[in-house]
Amino acid sequence: MIRIGIFGATGYVGLSLMTLLKNHKEAEVVFGHSNNYAGKMYKEVFRGCNSELILSTFDQCLDKLKEVDVVFLALPHGISFKVVEEAMKHNVKVIEMGGDYRLDDPLEYEKWYGVKHTSLEYLKEAVYGLPEINKDKIKEARILANPGCYATASSLGLLPIISAGLCDTKTIVVDGKSGTSGAGRGGSVDNIFSEINENFKAYKVACHRHTPEIEQVLNTKSKNEVKLTFVPQLVPMTRGILITAYVDLTADIKEEKIFDLYKDFYKDAKFVEVIEEIPQTKWSKNTNMAYISVRKDSRTNKLIIISVIDNLVKGAAGQGIQNMNIMFGIPEDTGLDDLAVLP
Amino acid sequence: MIRIGIFGATGYVGLSLMTLLKNHKEAEVVFGHSNNYAGKMYKEVFRGCNSELILSTFDQCLDKLKEVDVVFLALPHGISFKVVEEAMKHNVKVIEMGGDYRLDDPLEYEKWYGVKHTSLEYLKEAVYGLPEINKDKIKEARILANPGCYATASSLGLLPIISAGLCDTKTIVVDGKSGTSGAGRGGSVDNIFSEINENFKAYKVACHRHTPEIEQVLNTKSKNEVKLTFVPQLVPMTRGILITAYVDLTADIKEEKIFDLYKDFYKDAKFVEVIEEIPQTKWSKNTNMAYISVRKDSRTNKLIIISVIDNLVKGAAGQGIQNMNIMFGIPEDTGLDDLAVLP
Amino acid sequence: MIRIGIFGATGYVGLSLMTLLKNHKEAEVVFGHSNNYAGKMYKEVFRGCNSELILSTFDQCLDKLKEVDVVFLALPHGISFKVVEEAMKHNVKVIEMGGDYRLDDPLEYEKWYGVKHTSLEYLKEAVYGLPEINKDKIKEARILANPGCYATASSLGLLPIISAGLCDTKTIVVDGKSGTSGAGRGGSVDNIFSEINENFKAYKVACHRHTPEIEQVLNTKSKNEVKLTFVPQLVPMTRGILITAYVDLTADIKEEKIFDLYKDFYKDAKFVEVIEEIPQTKWSKNTNMAYISVRKDSRTNKLIIISVIDNLVKGAAGQGIQNMNIMFGIPEDTGLDDLAVLP
Amino acid sequence: MIRIGIFGATGYVGLSLMTLLKNHKEAEVVFGHSNNYAGKMYKEVFRGCNSELILSTFDQCLDKLKEVDVVFLALPHGISFKVVEEAMKHNVKVIEMGGDYRLDDPLEYEKWYGVKHTSLEYLKEAVYGLPEINKDKIKEARILANPGCYATASSLGLLPIISAGLCDTKTIVVDGKSGTSGAGRGGSVDNIFSEINENFKAYKVACHRHTPEIEQVLNTKSKNEVKLTFVPQLVPMTRGILITAYVDLTADIKEEKIFDLYKDFYKDAKFVEVIEEIPQTKWSKNTNMAYISVRKDSRTNKLIIISVIDNLVKGAAGQGIQNMNIMFGIPEDTGLDDLAVLP
Structure with missing residues (x-):
């Protein structure tokens, strides 16, 4: 115990x-x-x-x-x-x-x-606790830095294409959207229901703290230095993060190949699933899953990556428990399977 | 298995x-x-x-x-x-x-x-599957009628005071409020987000099918015939039922005594908790719990009973599984403990 | 000007x-x-x-x-x-x-x-500013007390049947539901989006300040003293109030007659419409209208009255302007017509 | 008339x-x-x-x-x-x-x-009805094509920087977010409240019909051909569009200068306001206004443009009426001023 x-x-x-x-x-x-x-x-x-x-x-x-x-x-x-x-x-x-x-x-x-x-x-x-790329170090960690919610969704979405070296690492855009629980439980006028309901807004435009964190993660797998633009936005819902990432492909590669590459990258990952359909935040609600899909815009040769997680589970508490499980040598998904709540 | x-x-x-x-x-x-x-x-x-x-x-x-x-x-x-x-x-x-x-x-x-x-x-x-009053019959049932969502919340809220014979059984009002998942998964204009969001409405006023069901349940425990008025209403949220019931007390009884009576009535019930605070639907979200509280309005000698459940759990699937567990002789709460999702 | x-x-x-x-x-x-x-x-x-x-x-x-x-x-x-x-x-x-x-x-x-x-x-x-019953006094008022939001919806719903002397005045129940803007613009944990979204709750059960206000209004038109039970509740939406009132009819009267009585009572009211359909809060959104309908539950001889307003318009600012117009001798609906926002 | x-x-x-x-x-x-x-x-x-x-x-x-x-x-x-x-x-x-x-x-x-x-x-x-760039032709139009909602928000946001020739016209990203009323009033399972509430999703990724429309508008003011990537997304709210556009600046220009350029571009526009703060959809709710702001990400030399409108007003009916006013020679804002609904 x-x-x-x-x-x-x-x-x-x-x-x-x-x-x-x-x-x-x-x-x-x-x-x-x-x-x-x-x-x-x-x-x-x-x-x-x-x-x-x-x-x-x-x-x-x-x-x-x-x-x-x-x-x-x-x-x-x-x-x-x-x-x-x-x-x-x-x-x-x-x-x-x-x-x-x-x-x-x-x-x-x-x-x-x-x-x-x-x-x-x-x-x-301290060890950065993204199990999908860092599991061996996590096993030995005494101090584990659990990743940020936006950083988790963004890194998981971008790592395969960055690792493959198939895109420009200086022109990446990450457009993030989060539910309100990410803003915490503090009482301020900006957070009250009457202000957030029926409203959508950006905040900390190009100055959010997860920016250098995402870059640091991606740089561990990239030949070229990664610099990206990140804009977080607030959705009138309690839970869920969806990030839409845009990268300029540097090679001529088909969408199917990119899917193969993504699926291969996460073939051993218990909590990442690469899927054909465009994922929705609700699919990951109260689960530790990240769902990722991609589309190639052949008109502009951009790759669009969409990645969803529950900000409080894979984006926080769930990933923390996943890391704990790894640190203590028990199965990674202990206590984390079959939590979904739908609809 | x-x-x-x-x-x-x-x-x-x-x-x-x-x-x-x-x-x-x-x-x-x-x-x-x-x-x-x-x-x-x-x-x-x-x-x-x-x-x-x-x-x-x-x-x-x-x-x-x-x-x-x-x-x-x-x-x-x-x-x-x-x-x-x-x-x-x-x-x-x-x-x-x-x-x-x-x-x-x-x-x-x-x-x-x-x-x-x-x-x-x-x-x-067929056996009516409200375990709080019918457990022995449920154990032997071949055909189990799982209670309606409003009927569950209403019956659990009213049974103790009705059983105690302390109220007028002909003047009861049940004002019910439900999330939209109770209306099912059918596509109709009335159900679309743009119509329901930022809107609150009553429907099937005094003619909802759960009316005779609630009366039937209460009549099994009442000396006098029960007749009640029930109005269901739609809340712009996905899950949860709250019912506010109003009964005319026929005796001079203190609020504390009524709390005692309620707590005693449910002392063996795994999934009903009588609490001092006024319950909110979110407390029961994705759990099989019913939370019940009461207030006496001494100005009018009415008792106000507030009862909340998750319409899809204690109001449907969870209670169905609870009944299955009882029918098959395994612990009543198997698969039903510790499901909560907050916030 | x-x-x-x-x-x-x-x-x-x-x-x-x-x-x-x-x-x-x-x-x-x-x-x-x-x-x-x-x-x-x-x-x-x-x-x-x-x-x-x-x-x-x-x-x-x-x-x-x-x-x-x-x-x-x-x-x-x-x-x-x-x-x-x-x-x-x-x-x-x-x-x-x-x-x-x-x-x-x-x-x-x-x-x-x-x-x-x-x-x-x-x-x-001071003059109580409910124009539907007090217009002459409002014309002369120097100090006008603009009615509370719940009090407006409740009084408008109950006045016709009370005035007609057709119901028991001691057993009235008013079950009120309000959007969150009624709670004002203060930052407190209870008001934040993550707490109110996907949640429904009652508050100030049988102890809300609008209780004596509603009674006072009704008493001006009632032969017998009015005492009622009022429970306010919070809906996860920004605007709108719906009240469901339950009264015990003391006479044998048909639903059509009650409709006639209501329509007659408000025949000169610019901002009250008695309708056959059950009204929804959205219908009054950003308008100064109150929509009212009734249903008789012949099983219990109760009359159910449903009344909706926009809590910030007819429930506050709109009614205030209506009163100002009357006080200054200009048409009652100046600045208040055709404001609706749908959907 | x-x-x-x-x-x-x-x-x-x-x-x-x-x-x-x-x-x-x-x-x-x-x-x-x-x-x-x-x-x-x-x-x-x-x-x-x-x-x-x-x-x-x-x-x-x-x-x-x-x-x-x-x-x-x-x-x-x-x-x-x-x-x-x-x-x-x-x-x-x-x-x-x-x-x-x-x-x-x-x-x-x-x-x-x-x-x-x-x-x-x-x-x-047919004349394309974006009054901010086409007013003279609109005056004479017999057939007016009223712009799409996303196209309006995107074009207004991008026109100043494109016209100034200060950015790469082939790498533009438009990340769009819309309320559900944009999906119309059809009853389908995908549109029902229980599916959309507490959910955020992308749709028609890189294949939405407004893509060629935005490009066509921008091309009228651009020296170089414009090609962009557009991803629309659905927000659990009824009204409002916010677009976040990302462009690669080709010159070394300060943020203040870009603000000047934007303010100058819209100096005669009744319904566009360039503001320092990052706009929110609620600010334009039930108004014909577009609010636009920009931020320069100096780490990546990208310009981020945020533009909000009410999809049903400036994004549809309001702009249609604005165009009608111009076509019939009456003041452009007739019937369109002072409509706001807050909160």
């Missing part, structure tokens, strides 16, 4: 971890941290998640570190440094759900996150 | 059965009927439900009856009579998800459903 | 006043107050509302009172007392959009609003 | 024409055609649109051509040819809301619409 602690258990990522872990037969949540609800039983905060865990303060949770094998950190950025240090002292593995250990270069981190990185040694050690 | 056949596998009730049964460790779906998609693999129709079952025609499914232990019928009303007859011949149990075997009186059936009942013998035998 | 000032111009009621008044040919907004946006141009706050008005602070607006003929107060309760006093000094009429001058009895006000009423003299003078 | 006939008066474009024209002081609708509702009064079909027009059959409307000055054709493609011919006989102007007269080249029409063009002479005469 893997013993788990969760910091930030009452945001949407924490909530998704709690609900998904209820289905995990080889793991149990030992403690959960919440600033707002410490002292309350989890099911009193979220009816529906049938957990009787009593939530704890941050300091209480630090004290309980020795009782667990792994902690998930679902915290605002800049706060995890201290927890990582404590966890390492107690030989507790860390799965960081935020952005603090994703970018290799601490200066890039500072530039995009506006905070100085103060955990340089552990940053060097 | 319980072997299952599903008639009507590609409507929303069929889809919910398919997705929930993926989590059921002691049951497997052997065949699924679909008029529109026969010959297709299930996951080609519904990505997300990761089933490789090949769908069959109605006649093919009748031929396969002998391969299964139980069939679920998720068909339009009036069609199940024939399947029930065939199933009985082959000693196959039936769980009827529609309205064909719910009303004891065939004349009432004809009046509300507009179709003559032609399966009188089996109607007499 | 009627010169107008608006206190609270950047909440949803203020916004609705601003957008509707753009269409009003005989009125102009001279000043608008906003705590959060003072100094900004209105169209910078709300693109879409093409107004170049520069917003002012509360004190600046008090100073500008003498420049206007009428002020609309769209403020939290308890704040209007002071503005009313100042306005009276300058002979400026007041249309109070909140609850401060709606209840005749200051003790009832204190009980339901939790604030002591400190403007007793003006409270006595 | 301009006398108007509408073919296809009960689809969403027809409905938008009917509701907007209620506000038009110099036009009146004389007849409206509807296959499904002929014989009914308009307000019986769409409560909210307060019109007492009796709908007519197609043939009845052909007979009434002589009673009007202009007809709007909101018909499926391929049907307008006959009406245009009849209208020309009676000297009635035509505003074609569909795609039948938009593409200059009849072979392109046949390729993208799958129908042979049989009205070649009138096709040659």
Whole structure:
């Protein structure tokens, strides 16, 4: 039984971890941290998640570190440094759900996150948790940086064509669309129903933090340096990410061949399926699946890649659990199969 | 292993059965009927439900009856009579998800459903599948009539106060609200997104088929005859039912006492929870739970009862599986625990 | 030209006043107050509302009172007392959009609003602005209390049957459903999209402030004292109110006769239409119309009344402008005709 | 008074024409055609649109051509040819809301619409109705081809930078997002609420009919041939289009200069506003406005253009009325000012 602690258990990522872990037969949540609800039983905060865990303060949770094998950190950025240090002292593995250990270069981190990185040694050690390309390192990881939601959908969509070296790596466009749970559980006028309902908008145009993360992932598999333009957008729905990526093909290659290449790239991936139909976000809802399809626009020789995930599952909690499973040597899909909710 | 056949596998009730049964460790779906998609693999129709079952025609499914232990019928009303007859011949149990075997009186059936009942013998035998009051009969049932979605939410909300004989049984009001999946998967202008979004409406005012069904259930526990007014309404959301019931208290009784009475009534019910807070539909989303709360309006001596379920789980597929579990002598909650999806 | 000032111009009621008044040919907004946006141009706050008005602070607006003929107060309760006093000094009429001058009895006000009423003299003078029953008084009013949104829909639905003395006045149930704009423009976790989307809930069960307001209106037309039970509920949509009212008929009267009675009651009402079909909230969207229909449940001898309005138009800003028109002797529908937005 | 006939008066474009024209002081609708509702009064079909027009059959409307000055054709493609011919006989102007007269080249029409063009002479005469670039021709037009919704948003967004010759015309990406009313009022399973709600999907990837239309418009202002990739996507909301366009800048130009260029391009346009903030679809809801903003991604030297309109107003009925106003020599914004609905 893997013993788990969760910091930030009452945001949407924490909530998704709690609900998904209820289905995990080889793991149990030992403690959960919440600033707002410490002292309350989890099911009193979220009816529906049938957990009787009593939530704890941050300091209480630090004290309980020795009782667990792994902690998930679902915290605002800049706060995890201290927890990582404590966890390492107690030989507790860390799965960081935020952005603090994703970018290799601490200066890039500072530039995009506006905070100085103060955990340089552990940053060097941290492993980027995209299992489809990094499984061997994940097995050995003590500190795992769980990928961002947009970064997961985008990287999975672009990796095969980038790896094959068949496209211009400097002209890539990633047009992302996300449900509102990606914006978290904070009360602000911009997030209220009356403002978001019947509305569609872009935000952080060409300046979203997942931009350097996607580039970093793609660069690990690319001969030429990757630079891309990324625009995230908000969809009036709660869950789901769809990214539409546009790349300039540099070779004359048929659509079928590209499909073959994609299918081959993911032939061993449990949670990626390359399909002929254009995927919809609902297909991945409450599953750990990424569905990917491609179309070649022969009029312009562009390849269009469409990739969907559930932002809270493969884009956050599900992938975190997948990584945990790999880190602890149990089957990758433990607790993650057959979760779909339709319609 | 319980072997299952599903008639009507590609409507929303069929889809919910398919997705929930993926989590059921002691049951497997052997065949699924679909008029529109026969010959297709299930996951080609519904990505997300990761089933490789090949769908069959109605006649093919009748031929396969002998391969299964139980069939679920998720068909339009009036069609199940024939399947029930065939199933009985082959000693196959039936769980009827529609309205064909719910009303004891065939004349009432004809009046509300507009179709003559032609399966009188089996109607007499059929057991109404509300486990909270009928578990012993369900254990022995060959033909199970699974309750309607509104009827489930309403009956569970009203049974304790009716059984206690503390209210006027002739002045009850049930104001029901349902998500759109209750209207099924048919394409009609009234159901399209542009018409339903940003809209709220009542329908079948005081003439919905669940009215006599609720009365029949309540009458089994009431000294005085129950007559109620029921108005169903459509909420612009996919899943969930909330009913607000209003009853005139005939005794001078405190709110706390009524809570006690409700908690006691459901003390053995796995899937009903009486809570202090006013429940919301989201709390029961993708779970088999009914959440119930009450408030006494001392200004008017009315009791207000609020009850929520997921119309496709406790209101249909989940309750059907709960009934199946009871019929086959396995734990009632097999395959039904820890399904919640939040937010 | 009627010169107008608006206190609270950047909440949803203020916004609705601003957008509707753009269409009003005989009125102009001279000043608008906003705590959060003072100094900004209105169209910078709300693109879409093409107004170049520069917003002012509360004190600046008090100073500008003498420049206007009428002020609309769209403020939290308890704040209007002071503005009313100042306005009276300058002979400026007041249309109070909140609850401060709606209840005749200051003790009832204190009980339901939790604030002591400190403007007793003006409270006595204030006229309740439901034009369908109060037009003559509205013509002469200096201080107008604009009705609440639920109160408008409920009163319009119940007045004809109450006035006719055909029902029990002590057993009335009003089950109300509102879009989220009724909850205002405040950022709180409960109001965010991810929480409200795909959710339906009741709130302030049997303790909402519009309860005594509805009773007070009905009592003006009733021989017997009216006491009712009111439950408000939140629909995942931005605009619209539908109320379903249930009354016990005390006479043996046919549905057609009740329709006649309703049509007769509203034969001179510009903004109420009694229709055979069951109305939907969308029909009244962005119009000042109330649509009302009735059904008699002959099984229980209850009358079911369904009434819809747009909570921000007939339920707030539209009715406020209708009242202003009457107060200033211009046609009642000036600026209020032909606003509908469909689908 | 301009006398108007509408073919296809009960689809969403027809409905938008009917509701907007209620506000038009110099036009009146004389007849409206509807296959499904002929014989009914308009307000019986769409409560909210307060019109007492009796709908007519197609043939009845052909007979009434002589009673009007202009007809709007909101018909499926391929049907307008006959009406245009009849209208020309009676000297009635035509505003074609569909795609039948938009593409200059009849072979392109046949390729993208799958129908042979049989009205070649009138096709040659038809004027493309984008007032921002074509006003002089529109003034003289007898047959006006009203632009497509995506084409309007995309062309308005791209014209300034294309005209300035500052970008590569062969690598343009247009990523479009539309509300569901763009899909029309047909009942099909794909359009029902339960399928579209909480879902986001792409469709007609790189094969949508507005692709050649956008290229044709841009080519009129471009030195180099324009070829672009266009992907439309469906947002779970009723109204609104947002397009995100990506172009490779060929010069070293600052963002401020691009803003200047855009503002200058539209300095005389009543219904286009270039703004610093990133626009949202809600800002244009129920208005005839297009809001446009740009961002330069200096990391990749791409220009990102975001443009929003209401698909049923500037994207259809509103632009049609704007064109009618110009054709009949009355102020361009007659009946089109101050329509906004917020929130």
